[in-house]
Amino acid sequence: MACSLFNSKRVMEEEETIRYWLFPHLENGTPVVDEEKLEELISKFQAHIALYTHQYIWNNQPFILRVGQRSSGSEPADTLDPHIYGSTVVGDFLDDEWFIVFLLMTLTQDFPGLVCRVVDSDGEFLMIEAANHLPEWANPDTAEQRVSLYLHKVAFTL
Structure with missing residues (x-):
């Protein structure tokens, strides 16, 4: 049993x-x-996204938020302060991945001052999707942790 x-x-x-x-x-x-x-804030965010998720069937794991700490390994490399963090195994069902991006976008629209960062197993996938709108110098090596969601938009920090 333990092996399985x-x-x-x-x-x-x-x-x-x-x-x-x-x-x-x-x-x-x-x-x-x-x-x-x-x-x-997590309680408020979860209540807000429940408007969209109450009938949604997740492929593997649901969207869950928790307080992240530096010691938990849940943060980007330069995050020292407590923050909100989540991770979801989406498997081969990428609709869950894009639905999570949609949920984060709605949160940034309805909660001013909220900045979100999202990556998948391949890295900065939003940067890949926005490649035609980035400065020439931007590539995965020079733009790590520069893509975020803010005010219902994909934002690129110079």
């Missing part, structure tokens, strides 16, 4: 996974880093 659980976990780790980070900011631009406030 281990093998099941290994298969899930090898499958296509989307990871997402949410960085809420106050009106003055200060990042929200208080863990209690982040937990409150």
Whole structure:
């Protein structure tokens, strides 16, 4: 029994996974880093996306948010403060991946000051999708962690 659980976990780790980070900011631009406030925001975000997910059938795992910590390995390399984090195994069903991008876009539209970053097992897939609209110098090596979702748009930080 334990062997089959281990093998099941290994298969899930090898499958296509989307990871997402949410960085809420106050009106003055200060990042929200208080863990209690982040937990409150997670509740608000989950209630908001329930409008879209209440009848959605996920292929492998649902969209779930939690407070991420530097020590948890859940953050981009330069994130030191608490933040909101999630990951979902989508397997071969890329509709789940794009649905998660849609959910993040709606959150950035309806919660001003929210910045989201999203990557999949292949890396910065939004940069690949937006390749025709990026500066000439932008490539996966020079633009890592420069693509985000903000105000219901894909944003590129110079």
